[in-house]
Structure formats: C-alpha cells, structure tokens
Amino acid sequence: MTKFSIIEELPQIVRNGMKAAEKIMNRPLDIPMEEKEIIKPMTYKGADRNTNKWMNQFYQQDNLIVIENLLKKGYEGKIDLIYIDPPFLTKTNYNGRSIVKYGKTERVIEHFAYNDIWDNGLITYLEMLYIRLYLMKKLLSDRGSIYLHLDYRTVHYAKILMDQIFGEGNFLNEIIWSYKSGGVSKRYYSRKHDNILVYSKTKDYIFNPQKEKSYNRDFKPYRFKGIKEYKDEIGWYTLVNLRDVWPIDMVGRTAKERVGYDTQKPEKLLERIILSSSNEGSIIADFFAGSGTTGVVGERLNRRWIMADKGALSLITTTKRLIEKKSLPFSIIKEHNNLGKAGRLSIKTIETIKSKEGIEGLNIELDNYELNLDNIGIKGKYKDIVKEIALNNSLALIDFIGIDIDYNGNIPTIDWQDYRRDDKMIINSNIKVFNKNLKGSNKIYIKYIDIFGQQNSMVYKIDNGV
Ligand SMILES: C[S@@+](CC[C@H](N)C(=O)[O-])C[C@H]1O[C@@H](n2cnc3c(N)ncnc32)[C@H](O)[C@@H]1O
Incomplete structure (x- = not known):
C-alpha cells in the first residue's frame, strides 16, 4: 500500500x-561505444549499401x-x-x-x-x-x-x-x-x-x-438530403x-x-x-x-x-517482424556491452562454392551453439527444458542468423538472413550464400541471435579455399 x-x-x-x-x-x-549493423532484407532489391539516404533506425538501449x-x-x-x-x-x-x-x-x-x-x-x-x-x-x-x-x-x-x-x-x-x-x-x-x-x-x-462508420437507428436508411449513406451486412450507416x-x-x-x-x-x-x-x-x-x-x-x-x-527480445521480435513484412533496410544501433552474455555459435566448415568463373559463394556448415544458462532470465522448469535442448540439438536455440558476405570491416550490411518463421522450424545448419564478387581477400560477418534475444557476431576471413 x-x-x-x-x-x-x-x-x-x-x-x-x-x-x-x-x-x-x-x-x-x-555515451558508451555503440555498434551499428544494417539489416537489408533479402526481399529488398533497391540500392546497395552506404547510401546517404534516410534509414529507419532501431536502438537497443x-x-x-x-x-x-x-x-x-x-x-x-x-x-x-x-x-x-x-x-x-x-x-x-x-x-x-x-x-x-x-x-x-x-x-x-x-x-x-x-x-x-x-x-x-x-x-x-x-x-x-x-x-x-x-x-x-x-x-x-x-x-x-x-x-x-x-x-x-x-x-x-x-x-x-x-x-x-x-x-x-x-x-x-x-x-x-x-x-x-x-x-x-x-x-x-x-x-x-x-x-x-x-x-x-x-x-x-x-x-x-x-472516418468511422456510424450506424443509423434501426440500421435503416435516413435518406437525408446531401448526406451520403452506405450499407454493409449489418445495415445502413454514414461516415x-x-x-x-x-x-x-x-x-x-x-x-x-x-x-x-x-x-x-x-x-x-x-x-x-x-x-x-x-x-x-x-x-x-x-x-x-x-x-x-x-x-x-x-x-x-x-x-x-x-x-x-532496451529489451533483447524486443530487438529480435522486431527484426524478424520487419523482415517478414519485406521492410526497407534499417539500422540497428546497440550498446557495446552485452557480448559477455551471449552464447557462441561454432562453425564446422566454410567452403567456397566455385565455378569456372571463380568463387560464387560460400557453403557454411554450422556446428553447435553453446550458451551460459545463468546469463539468461529463465528459471525452474524452463531452465531444465533449455538444458535438454542444448544437449540434444543446440542449434534449435538459434532464432536468427544473418550474414554480410562482403564485409568491409566497417558497418556490416546483413543482406542474407535465415530465421525461425513459424516457431517450430530449426535454422538450417547448412547455409549457402551466393555472391559473385567474392575474392580471396573477403571477410564475412556472421551475426546470430538466440531465442532469448542474446546476440553475438563473428568475422571470418576467406583465405582463398577458406
Ligand atoms: C508495453 S511494451 C510495448 C509494446 C509495444 N507497443 C508493442 O506493440 O509491442 C513496453 C516496452 O518498453 C520497454 N522498455 C521499458 N523501459 C524502457 C526503457 N527505459 N528504455 C527502452 N525501452 C524500455 C520494454 O522492454 C517493453 O518492450
């Protein structure tokens, strides 16, 4: 009281x-150091990165x-x-x-x-x-x-x-x-x-x-002069x-x-x-x-x-929702402070996909996802469930994975994404990302977010054959 x-x-x-x-x-x-990433939904076919135009902004802070x-x-x-x-x-x-x-x-x-x-x-x-x-x-x-x-x-x-x-x-x-x-x-x-x-x-x-509908008394037409009336399945109304x-x-x-x-x-x-x-x-x-x-x-x-x-779950929910809606590219700005909390995704192999013309893209095989259960806000029976999943198929805990296959070392533009759409799917552990501009010197940036909203990222250098 x-x-x-x-x-x-x-x-x-x-x-x-x-x-x-x-x-x-x-x-x-x-302010504390910030990190910025650009999410460019795969459905977006407009101008590429680093244009000076307005970009919508999500701050996780x-x-x-x-x-x-x-x-x-x-x-x-x-x-x-x-x-x-x-x-x-x-x-x-x-x-x-x-x-x-x-x-x-x-x-x-x-x-x-x-x-x-x-x-x-x-x-x-x-x-x-x-x-x-x-x-x-x-x-x-x-x-x-x-x-x-x-x-x-x-x-x-x-x-x-x-x-x-x-x-x-x-x-x-x-x-x-x-x-x-x-x-x-x-x-x-x-x-x-x-x-x-x-x-x-x-x-x-x-x-x-x-405007909104205002139904007539008894849902019948008034037929007043100069007033437009409409009818739907309920009856007559004006706006x-x-x-x-x-x-x-x-x-x-x-x-x-x-x-x-x-x-x-x-x-x-x-x-x-x-x-x-x-x-x-x-x-x-x-x-x-x-x-x-x-x-x-x-x-x-x-x-x-x-x-x-400021919530981790808000960022992942919003990101997925916007991508589903085929949004324009948007930037995510977040405090540089939560990496310690996030889990770690390990990669089994990264191989180049080659054709006669050269490198066409990458074949990435995910291995497993390790997270520290004490860092996430779950308790009791849910903690046990997560332990069980982590033991049997840890990749099922990944909610989103995004890749900048042509990373310039500055602000990543995540233009390849996969994420759990219907809650029940698991992210595909074998990822194929195509980009014909790839050279031996390219870096790739991989970002991932788990179902608790904890996010992390890593940078790989493609060393010709990788
Ligand atoms: C009622 S919910 C908003 C729901 C939203 N209108 C929707 O349609 O989903 C309130 C939100 O405020 C966020 N929040 C609370 N305090 C905040 C703060 N100081 N800074 C940023 N976000 C905050 C919470 O994380 C939560 O997601």
Whole structure:
C-alpha cells in the first residue's frame, strides 16, 4: 500500500525531473561505444549499401540515452509523431514465448521480456516517465504530437505531468481504447480499456481526420438530403469523424498479426494514430517499441521511423517482424556491452562454392551453439527444458542468423538472413550464400541471435579455399 501522498510528491517529481533533464541537455554527448549493423532484407532489391539516404533506425538501449543522442545529433524539432506505450506499473514481469521443436520433440519455453516492477512504486515510475517526456517534447516538430498510452493505474497522474510539460492548452484527447479480452472481476466492473493521452507541441499540429462508420437507428436508411449513406451486412450507416472511443480487438491468441510478445498492440490502433497525426514522409518514433508495431505500421504507411527498446527480445521480435513484412533496410544501433552474455555459435566448415568463373559463394556448415544458462532470465522448469535442448540439438536455440558476405570491416550490411518463421522450424545448419564478387581477400560477418534475444557476431576471413 502507498504510504505517501502523491499530491505532495508531484512537485518534487517535476522539479527533480526538470533539473535532471536540463543537466542531460547541458552535458557533452558522452555515451558508451555503440555498434551499428544494417539489416537489408533479402526481399529488398533497391540500392546497395552506404547510401546517404534516410534509414529507419532501431536502438537497443535505454531510451533516455537514445533520446539524448537524437537531441544532440540533430533531431531536435524533427519528429512529427511520438507514440509511446511504456510499462503500466502492473508490478509484474512480462515474458515472450518460444516453441522449440527438434526431431519429434516440441518444447515451450517462457522467458523474460521486460520488467514492470518499480522500487518505490509510483514515485520512481513517474520520475522515469517525467524526464523522458520532458526531453521527448524537444524532439517533436512544431507540427508534432505525442500519444502516451497508459491505463487506469497511472494515467491520471501522468495527465498532470503532461499538462505541466506540454501545457494544458495543448491537450487534444484522451482516447479510450476498449476491448473485450482479458480477465473479469466479481468485485468491480471488468476493466476493459486503456487510455491514450494526446498532446500537440503547438497549435499548428498535423491532424488528418479519419472516418468511422456510424450506424443509423434501426440500421435503416435516413435518406437525408446531401448526406451520403452506405450499407454493409449489418445495415445502413454514414461516415463520421473518428470519435475518442475506439473499440478494437486486442491481439488475441489466434490473431494473424500476433508475434508472441506480451503486450503487443494491434496494428489497427497504430494505423489510426499514424494516419491522423503524421503525413507520408514524416519521421515517427516509438521509444518503448516492444514488438515493433509502430515501425511496422509506419513503414506500411510510408513514414520514416525511429524505435528504441532496451529489451533483447524486443530487438529480435522486431527484426524478424520487419523482415517478414519485406521492410526497407534499417539500422540497428546497440550498446557495446552485452557480448559477455551471449552464447557462441561454432562453425564446422566454410567452403567456397566455385565455378569456372571463380568463387560464387560460400557453403557454411554450422556446428553447435553453446550458451551460459545463468546469463539468461529463465528459471525452474524452463531452465531444465533449455538444458535438454542444448544437449540434444543446440542449434534449435538459434532464432536468427544473418550474414554480410562482403564485409568491409566497417558497418556490416546483413543482406542474407535465415530465421525461425513459424516457431517450430530449426535454422538450417547448412547455409549457402551466393555472391559473385567474392575474392580471396573477403571477410564475412556472421551475426546470430538466440531465442532469448542474446546476440553475438563473428568475422571470418576467406583465405582463398577458406
Ligand atoms: C508495453 S511494451 C510495448 C509494446 C509495444 N507497443 C508493442 O506493440 O509491442 C513496453 C516496452 O518498453 C520497454 N522498455 C521499458 N523501459 C524502457 C526503457 N527505459 N528504455 C527502452 N525501452 C524500455 C520494454 O522492454 C517493453 O518492450
């Protein structure tokens, strides 16, 4: 139970948050070394590497560092839309689920995705939110707006913070996203909605009104003069400007768009937001990206995107999802600090594929995958299952493998990928990668990510016959 009065704490949260945010703004950019990779989906046939054009960006880092970086690298005032769906102070941990199948055996493993437990509860939570929101405002363009997605637990406190940061006059809406799934209660009304607060930066914000169906009384035609009416299988309706209550189904167990990441939001929800508050070509951002819904929908709608999430599982889920959607090339930027945690993939052989004209490509035979179970957030029976898989077919733990077969030693462009698509497949241990430009002096860069999101990479030099 809360022992403090949040009303008394709020001024302090605001003062501290503002001071800390200004301190961040006034210090020179001093961030841990970063690593960058470019993922170029195999379906992408456009211009090759190192073009100076815009590239969508996924940061695997704490978003406070990402926001600071963006502000100091020229993105101040450049972003038209920010949507964020932070943890809701639910006091639980969230998981991802993987199904691993090898031979006739099928195993389900639940593993850590992200944490929503806060020392000191609401105060720490609001402090975390305040400093980020304060800095995000600086990223917004003068035509920009921000959508803050929360629920009954914190939205009322967050509204006070948002009024202070963005100004009460710039509050546009509280959108109620209503759904049917989830638990019910006998002691109070079933909680079946989330709240999304919308603020603009100035009065000159982008807003493209979207339409929704409004069914006529008794579903019959009115035949009013000058009002267009339509009919579907339910009955007659007119089109009206979207209201602030949005009934949209959650991403349920059988939904086609489901990627197995707890708290994944429906594409339909993001579609409305992106269409309403940005234009084609706008830069949109999501700093709590999760399974990457904002980028996936944004890209479909021809927006440029920036996403960030500190979770390992978020990166792999988003990467696979974007490749599946035949996305444009995008860059992954991550802190240079998590290699110690990752497992190691060993390679049995790498041989050149030769023809009369010379080397055509490589034949790579994977051997096994070794990982340190203490480094990944799994416990109890799941730990035993992983041990069993590691013993019987360790390659079944690999979720993604990507290769830059013509690595220039600088930023890898991963233009060959294989990954588990339907959860049950195992990555092929015999890989053939073709590239006629290969020379004896080429380097190849191999990146791999396991089902827990732990990533690692290695560089090989092709020594003529290898
Ligand atoms: C509710 S989920 C977002 C779900 C997402 N909207 C989707 O459709 O999948 C919240 C995400 O915020 C991430 N997160 C929490 N704190 C963060 C921080 N300080 N920096 C970056 N990401 C953070 C978590 O890893 C988690 O993936």
